[in-house]
Amino acid sequence: MTLNAAVTPREVHRTAGGSAVEAATDRAGGVLLYPLLFAPILQYRLWGGRRLAELLSTPPDVDGPIGEAWLLSDRPDHQSRVVAGALAGLTLGELLEEYPEQMLGRLAGRFRRFPVLLKFLDAHELLSVQVHPSDEQADHLPAGETGKTEAWVVLEAGPESRIYAGLRPGTTPGDLRAALATGAIAGQLVGFTPKPGDGLFLPAGTVHSLGGDLVVLEVQENSDVTFRLHDWDRVDPATGLQRALQIDEALTCIDFDQGVLAPVRPLLEADAPARRERLFDCEQFCLWRIQGELPFTVGAAGLPRVLVCIAGSGEVEHGGASHPIGFGDVMLLPAMVGECTVRPRGPLSVVEVALPEVPATTVADGPPGSAALLGVTAPEGMRRT
């Protein structure tokens, strides 16, 4: 990767962590950011498989089940690192601290950390049956954490694949406790067989699980707060123990009034030069899927955007330079980059993620994302009751 040759001079910037990087600057000495590619962080999970090892361009050199690849993470314990260009080696957190305006544009100063977390999940087996608190349930949130609304885009699915999302209508806390006591919890859950391309929106408070050789892209609030209701009586081979459950906390976070959830119906925004569909639009994130073979535009002036390549390959052009992107790659377009052209090499499919304009801690009351989602993209019969 080369930066625009007209950019001068170069100078050394020292980050808060003490590492020195050589970054391109403009004539006024401001750092010039560029489309930033990050390395995935692979995570052991007992329910995981080996599919991500086959799919990612940098396969891991470890054995065992890999359930999650964190594509873009600004967590204290898991920091995504830039892999290419003058800023290679810097973490997302360091970039935000060092270059807040260049990274976030008019969103600078609004977030303590990058507000969304992006992952691939390879659910060979079923995940635990779990629920996440909402931004408003402060009693259940450790200091500095937000709630966790999340959404999935299905990349690979087979006949054994299963998604559970929500409770059967009319289920009470007592019904759920009784089902947990007998292990018959699946009978209380709404489940379906997903297919590649399905998008599922999971507001905080939704009981959920997925598995059966299912690979999804997950976008979620940057939170690690999960309450497990049930873990299929599994013993984790890594510890010889069953994983802890948090049934009481889970029960207080569940939205028992939620209706049946189903895959969203994408909103078609454009069909040329590429097909652009909006899948999710909520207070925590917005996500489009863009598919095509002709050059198309991504990014937004003065705002950061994140691209994830979910099929094919191509180039992202910016400032006279060309940045290759292939399956599984995540590329952050800093706010100062703005719009860029994506040039596909054959059929290409990417998702583009926009950040919330309002921090989660000040999100107004109301079901996260429901108004925008149900008003725009919900299929007939999907409305909550």
Ligand SMILES: [Zn+2]
């Ligand atoms: Zn979850």
